[in-house]
Amino acid sequence: MNVPRRGTSDISLVLCGAAGQGVQTVEHLMVRLAKAAGYHVFASSEYMSRVRGGSNSTEIRLGSVPVRGLVDRIDVLVALNGGIRPNIRDRIDEETLVLGDPEELGDEFASLGERFVPVPFLRAAREGGNRVYTNVAAAACLAAVFGMPFAALETYFAERFGAKSPDVVKGNLAVAEKGFALGGDLLRRGVLRVSLGHASPQGERIVLDGSEAVALGALAGGCDFCTGYPMSPATGVLTFLVKNADRFGVAVEQVEDEIAAMNMAVGASYMGALPLCTTSGGGFALMSEGLSLAGIMETPVVVHLAQRPGPATGMATRTEQADLELALYSGHGEFPRVLFAPGTLEEAFSLTRRAFELAARYQTPAIVLTDQYFTNTSYDIPLPDLPDASPDRCLVEAGPEYRRYEESPDGVSPRSVPGFGTGLVGADSHEHDEEAHVYEDFDLRTRMNARRLRKFEGLRREALPPTRIGPEDADILVICWGSTRPIVEEAVASLGRTDTAVLHFAQVWPIAPEAEALLARAKYVFVVEGNATGQLATLLRCETGRRADASVRTWKGLQFSVEEVRRGLADVLDKTVGR
Amino acid sequence: MKDPRIFDMDHADLSWCPGCGDFQILEALKKALAELDIAPDQVVVAAGIGQAAKLPHYMKCHCFNGLHGRALSCATAMKMANPDMLVLAVGGDGDMYGEGGNHFLHTIRRNPNVKNFVHNNGVYGLTKGQASPTSFVGMKTPTSPEGVFSEPINPVALAICLGASFVARAFSGDVEQTKEIMKQAILHKGYALVDIFQPCVSFNKINTFKWYKEHTYYLDGSHDPGDREAALRKAFEAEKMPLGLLYRRERPVFEDHLAPYREHRLPLYRRRRDMKDLETFIRKQYA
Numbered sequence: 087m088n089v090p091r092r093g094t095s096d097i098s099l100v101l102c103g104a105a106g107q108g109v110q111t112v113e114h115l116m117v118r119l120a121k122a123a124g125y126h127v128f129a130s131s132e133y134m135s136r137v138r139g140g141s142n143s144t145e146i147r148l149g150s151v152p153v154r155g156l157v158d159r160i161d162v163l164v165a166l167n168g169g170i171r172p173n174i175r176d177r178i179d180e181e182t183l184v185l186g187d188p189e190e191l192g193d194e195f196a197s198l199g200e201r202f203v204p205v206p207f208l209r210a211a212r213e214g215g216n217r218v219y220t221n222v223a224a225a226a227c228l229a230a231v232f233g234m235p236f237a238a239l240e241t242y243f244a245e246r247f248g249a250k251s252p253d254v255v256k257g258n259l260a261v262a263e264k265g266f267a268l269g270g271d272l273l274r275r276g277v278l279r280v281s282l283g284h285a286s287p288q289g290e291r292i293v294l295d296g297s298e299a300v301a302l303g304a305l306a307g308g309c310d311f312c313t314g315y316p317m318s319p320a321t322g323v324l325t326f327l328v329k330n331a332d333r334f335g336v337a338v339e340q341v342e343d344e345i346a347a348m349n350m351a352v353g354a355s356y357m358g359a360l361p362l363c364t365t366s367g368g369g370f371a372l373m374s375e376g377l378s379l380a381g382i383m384e385t386p387v388v389v390h391l392a393q394r395p396g397p398a399t400g401m402a403t404r405t406e407q408a409d410l411e412l413a414l415y416s417g418h419g420e421f422p423r424v425l426f427a428p429g430t431l432e433e434a435f436s437l438t439r440r441a442f443e444l445a446a447r448y449q450t451p452a453i454v455l456t457d458q459y460f461t462n463t464s465y466d467i468p469l470p471d472l473p474d475a476s477p478d479r480c481l482v483e484a485g486p487e488y489r490r491y492e493e494s495p496d497g498v499s500p501r502s503v504p505g506f507g508t509g510l511v512g513a514d515s516h517e518h519d520e521e522a523h524v525y526e527d528f529d530l531r532t533r534m535n536a537r538r539l540r541k542f543e544g545l546r547r548e549a550l551p552p553t554r555i556g557p558e559d560a561d562i563l564v565i566c567w568g569s570t571r572p573i574v575e576e577a578v579a580s581l582g583r584t585d586t587a588v589l590h591f592a593q594v595w596p597i598a599p600e601a602e603a604l605l606a607r608a609k610y611v612f613v614v615e616g617n618a619t620g621q622l623a624t625l626l627r628c629e630t631g632r633r634a635d636a637s638v639r640t641w642k643g644l645q646f647s648v649e650e651v652r653r654g655l656a657d658v659l660d661k662t663v664g665r
Numbered sequence: 666m667k668d669p670r671i672f673d674m675d676h677a678d679l680s681w682c683p684g685c686g687d688f689q690i691l692e693a694l695k696k697a698l699a700e701l702d703i704a705p706d707q708v709v710v711a712a713g714i715g716q717a718a719k720l721p722h723y724m725k726c727h728c729f730n731g732l733h734g735r736a737l738s739c740a741t742a743m744k745m746a747n748p749d750m751l752v753l754a755v756g757g758d759g760d761m762y763g764e765g766g767n768h769f770l771h772t773i774r775r776n777p778n779v780k781n782f783v784h785n786n787g788v789y790g791l792t793k794g795q796a797s798p799t800s801f802v803g804m805k806t807p808t809s810p811e812g813v814f815s816e817p818i819n820p821v822a823l824a825i826c827l828g829a830s831f832v833a834r835a836f837s838g839d840v841e842q843t844k845e846i847m848k849q850a851i852l853h854k855g856y857a858l859v860d861i862f863q864p865c866v867s868f869n870k871i872n873t874f875k876w877y878k879e880h881t882y883y884l885d886g887s888h889d890p891g892d893r894e895a896a897l898r899k900a901f902e903a904e905k906m907p908l909g910l911l912y913r914r915e916r917p918v919f920e921d922h923l924a925p926y927r928e929h930r931l932p933l934y935r936r937r938r939d940m941k942d943l944e945t946f947i948r949k950q951y952a
Contacts, residue, residue, distance in 0.1 A: 292951035305943055310925070310933045311746060331924035333946065335936060337745040338924070342771040346738040349731065353711065353739030356729055357746035358934025379732050472944050476937035503934050504709050504727040504743075505750055512728040515714070523722050524730065525678075 087183050087201075088279045089161045096149030097282060098159050099228065102174055103166030106138040108221030113144040115225045115242055119234045121293045121466050122241075124284040126152045130463040132173070132644060135318070135402040141171045148232065150285040154430070154465050154572035158647040162278070164224050166207070168194045173644060183278065185227070187220075203277050205268055214261030222258050223265035230269025231278055239266070288468075295464035296456055296569075297322030299434035300390050304362050305334055306435065306470075307442025308477030309388070311359035312338045313347040315369055318402050319458035320392035323364040344369035348376030348387070355385035356513050358481060358503035360442055364390040367409045368399065374416040377451055381421025383513040384491070384499070384538065386445035386452075389413075390438070393457040395643050404643035405458035407568055407616035410625065413453045414595055420535070422542035424452040425595035429553075429571025433592050434460070435470045437550075439477075444548070446480045448541045449501055455594070457616070459645035460569035484509025489520040493533070497540030542596065549598035556587025561609040562663065564655060565634070567591040567622050570646055574614050577651035581659075594622065597629040605632040612658055614638040614651055635662050669699040672724045679723055681716060682790075686837035686863030686874075690784055691720055693840045694753075697847035708751040711740040713765060716791045717757035717784035717863075734764025737772040740779045741919070747932035748778070748920040751851065758785040762798040762818050769820075773827040776856045777919040782847065783820065783858065784837070786865040787872050794868035804871055820860045822900035825893060825912045831857035832896070832912040836877055837864070842908070849910060855918050862908075884909035 089097045099116075103109040113129045120127040125148045133142035145160075147153040158177045165186035178184065184195050187207045195202040210223035226239055239262045247254040272278050294302070301323045304312075314324040324340065331338045337359065341347050344365055351361035363373060370391050380387045391413055395406040413425050424444050428434040434456065441452035484502035488509030492499045504511050512522025517534060519525045552565075555575050562585055566574040571590045578588050589604060591597070605611055605626065613623040613634040618641040623634040638654030640646055672695040681687045698708060710721035714733035721728035731739045740754040754761075761769055761783045772779065788806070789795040795808040799820070803812040824832045831853040835843040843861060850857035862881065864874045884907045889895060896912035920926060925933060 290948070290952075292947060294951045298951070302943075302947060305938065306940070308938050310936065310938075311742070313742070330946075332927070334938070334943070335925040335933075337920075337933065339745070339775075341738075342767050345735065346768055346771070349735040349738035350742035350745070352731065353729070353742030354746040354933075356739070357709075357743045357750070358932065359742075359746040360933075361742075375732055376735070383731075469944075469948065472940050474940055476940060479934060481934060503747075504706075505747055505932060506934060508706050510706055510725065510727055512730075514722075514728070514730045515732055516730065522728060522730075523677075524719070 087181070087277070088281065090282060091161055091181050094159070095151065096147050096153045097161050097280070098157050099146045099148070099162045099164070100143055100160045100174060101146070101164045101166065101224070102141055102143045102170055103221065104139050105134065105136050105142055107166050109142050109144050109166065112221050112225040113146065116146050116228060117293055117464055118242060119229055119238045120146070120148050120232070121291070122238055123232070123234045124286070125149065125282070126285050126466055127293065128153045128463070128465040130156055130459065133403050141167065141169050143174050148282060150283040152465070155576040155648045156459070156573055156645050158649045164228065165191055165195070166220055166224060168192060170194070203272070205272070207265065207268070210264035210268055211261050214264045216257050216261055219258060219261040222261045223268070226262035226265030227269035227272070230266045231272055232280055236263070236266050290469040291466045292469055293464060293466045294431060295462060296431060296434055296460040298326060299431040300438045300454060300456060301326040303435040303438030304388065304442065306472055307388070307439040308360045308479070309362045309442060310336050311351065311354040311361040312336060312364065313341050313350045313361070314364045315341060315344050315347055317366045317369045319394055319461045320364045320366045320369070320390060322461055323390050344372035345376065348373035349379070351387045352376055352380050352383060352385050355380070355387055356383065356503065358479060358506065360386065360446065360477070360479065362388045362390060364392070366392050366394050367396050367412060370409070370412065370416065375418070378417035378419055378421065379515050380451045381417055381419065381423070381538070382515060382517070384449035384501070385513065386449055388438070388441045388445050389451065389453045391453055391455050392461050393455060395641065401643045403458065405616065405645050406641060406643065407457060407570070408618070408621065408641065409455065410567070410594060410621040413455055414625070421538055422448065422450050422545055423595065424450070424545055425455060425593065426453070427455040427568035427592060427594045428460070429568060429590050429592050431465065431467050432470065437592060442477060444545065446478065448498060448545055450541060455568055457569050481506060483507035484511055490522045491518065491520045491534065493537060496544050497537045498544070499537070546596040546599065549596045550593040551598040551600040552589045552591045552604065554587050554589050554604070557584060560585055560587035562586040563589045563605065563608040563611050564614060565589045565591070565611060565622065565626070566614045567594050570614060570616060573646050573648050574651055576648045577655060580648065580652050581655060591622065594625070597625065601626070602630040605630045610635045610663055612636050612638065612655065614646070614654070616640055616646065667699040667702055667704065669695040672698065672705055672726065674723055674725060677723045680719060682867050684866040685716070686786065686865070687717055687720065687784060689837040689840050690782070690843065690861055690863065691723060693843040693847060694782070695724060696840070697844045697851065700844070701848055701851055703751060708753065709743055710753045710755055711736045711743065712754070713756045713760040714791070715757040715760045715789070717755065718760055720755050734760055735768065736760065737765060737768040737779065737781065741772055741775060741777045744777045744779055744920045745923060746934070748926055748930050749932070753780045753782060755782045756784070757790070758783060758787065758799045759789050759797045762820055766798070770827060773824055773829045773856060775919040776830055776916050778854060779856055780850050781856065781858045783860050784863045785820065785860050786863040786869055788865050788869040790865055790868060801871055819900060820858065821911055822897060824858045825896050825900055828914070828916070829858055829912070830855035830914050830916045833857070833859045833910045834862065834906070834908050835859055836862045836881055836908055838874055838877060842883065846909065853913065855916050880904070881906050881908050883907070884911070
């Protein structure tokens with residue numbers, strides 16, 4: 087079989103295995119080897135909420151041009167265990183080649199005939215000396231198939247396990263050698279013919295996942311404090327910061343609950359730290375009273391809200407875009423806030439950084455919305471730009487006459503922290519006077535609330551306009567937000583229409599003033615989003631007056647695929663624009 | 666030694682009832698700080714919600730008046746952001762042991778250098794007389810007309826069980842002794858709980874000033890605060906309840922072990938991120 091298949095320019099490889107079988111390791115390895123070999127690479131994993139067993143998968147796309155969307159198409163499926171779930175099985179088509187060990191799979195794929203290729207991964211692992219390294223055998227086999235040198239595997243294991251565990255490196259390599267030979271055998275037998283031109287990417291590139299992009303963006307934004315309670319899919323950011331706390335001087339604590347996490351962030355911010363809370367919808371719901379506290383105290387806090395399906399526990403390890411309204415309306419009372427929804431890893435880095443910057447400048451909460459799909463997706467991006475200067479905490483020294491909440495034209499009162507100067511710095515959850523003391527006076531209340539809300543005007547002026555991908559004069563706008571951007575882009579490109587552009591909102595609050603004109607100009611507006619009720623469509627209608635002509639939505643718990651969006655758009659185009 | 670009047674607020678409109686124990690606790694606190702030579706700009710008083718939690722509004726200090734039950738969380742974080750600032754967490758029994766119960770447990774486990782002064786009057790004052798976590802069984806209140814059914818929390822016993830590094834009890838009616846206990850708590854390295862018995866003249870007709878006088882006594886030199894079992898026995902005494910230092914132990918302080926403070930104690934707000942180092946890190950880790 088030839089890959090890429092006719093009509094495509096990249097290879098889609100899917101690996102399935104039980105939790106505990108090391109599918110993640112294969113993904114990690116393949117992505118790094120592919121990048122080293124000069125490919126553009128994309129990987130995204132989906133997994134069940136269990137520690138052992140079940141069936142998890144990861145999709146890897148290799149291309150000579152950047153590939154960033156999730157596709158249904160599977161060119162090569164590697165099954166490490168049996169019991170492949172329908173979300174994978176139903177995607178096996180007449181051109182999919184399945185590699186697996188009959189010793190493990192039995193006759194699960196018998197109906198595929200010659201498109202099932204038996205590969206003795208278990209034997210390779212056993213002969214290499216460790217039967218639990220089936221995943222390594224499979225990874226090495228694929229490395230050989232895709233023309234990666236064995237030396238790359240040696241480098242990978244040496245770097246991953248290093249001098250600390252030479253035996254682990256040796257054990258992995260012994261199995262890798264056997265697996266690599268299996269790959270060579272597949273090529274010699276002509277089972278697979280790979281003809282993927284190598285890329286020559288411009289400039290220095292890095293490969294990372296969504297959690298890492300958010301966490302690195304936080305560090306670039308000056309984050310020096312993080313509290314969290316473990317919750318999928320937001321935990322990656324917490325563990326990243328714990329792991330790197332020493333190097334970057336971050337005070338990190340896993341706390342008793344999300345209520346503590348948010349209140350601690352507010353307390354730390356009051357003292358001048360730049361805090362981050364990382365959580366998912368359920369945890370964020372617990373944070374909402376504290377978010378409101380940050381609103382009235384005017385303490386900068388940044389929240390990473392990694393969405394998963396709700397209500398309640400919902401689907402713990404799955405994905406959804408259904409917490410836009412939660413993030414927008416959480417917290418009682420009225421106070422300004424900023425919501426970002428990065429569509430690419432570059433944006434996750436730059437917008438998390440910006441969240442810190444705006445939170446500090448406007449003394450108010452900023453929320454970065456990602457989701458399970460996004461946090462568990464990785465691909466190569468250019469090395470991000472970093473400023474030389476350390477982020478500005480926007481603090482002033484407090485003199486003896488200092489008052490925390492002075493009137494100001496833009497609503498932003500000069501902010502100090504205890505210990506910075508001799509003045510006293512107050513903060514109060516009640517409505518308060520300029521010195522932060524509780525004082526019930528209706529004129530004061532009117533003035534203070536108006537001042538805080540005035541900050542919103544500045545935030546709106548600075549809001550990022552949506553990104554248009556496609557012709558400026560497009561009659562049809564396909565609108566999306568957050569993680570779906572590369573998928574919608576690829577789907578729209580595949581439609582080949584010159585009258586259609588994608589409009590992606592990476593900032594979903596405040597909505598940039600430019601959006602109104604952009605939407606008004608379009609003849610047709612379609613909104614693609616990963617929820618059942620059309621939360622962005624509703625928000626855009628409120629903010630711009632423009633009602634979407636049709637929507638493409640999903641709430642099954644899995645991210646849209648390119649094909650799914652393409653089908654959805656083709657259908658709404660048919661019904662509205664006509665042919 | 667400073668003059669306690671440096672903590673006086675000139676225009677504070679105090680909303681405590683005449684005769685409330687909160688006045689004596691405030692007086693004891695001002696004296697304790699003054700005698701330890703601490704100035705208003707060297708102390709943050711973090712509070713939640715309730716009559717007791719209004720205290721930071723009534724004295725000169727860095728006043729942080731947050732949400733109900735969350736003073737300990739905020740106070741812990743303040744120490745994480747600036748380990749050399751004196752941080753007190755002040756509030757009532759409902760605030761600290763009810764709404765904030767979970768944070769109370771976990772703050773003790775962490776042992777930040779936070780001083781936790783709890784005005785314990787066994788009743789809700791601000792919301793007008795409902796039962797609190799320390800109300801006695803049988804106490805009739807608007808929300809327990811047939812008498813409180815649940816058994817009260819014994820905060821000092823609980824703190825000793827959890828391994829709190831400093832556990833003391835005081836009585837607001839004795840300003841001098843309360844002040845001395847507060848001073849010891851402030852000088853202690855680590856979390857310090859001072860549970861302060863306090864009459865509520867408006868709503869608690871059981872635990873009155875006279876009742877506390879008759880049902881408490883001061884620990885003397887025969888009690889060894891380093892003996893956990895002895896401390897626990899004392900904490901469970903009910904006929905006459907001991908006042909003073911029940912238990913103390915040396916424990917590593919939470920904020921000291923955090924990554925930023927391994928080499929120096931500069932507060933976070935005075936630090937800068939080395940962006941070149943971040944770039945080097947990204948290049949190396951993700952190439």
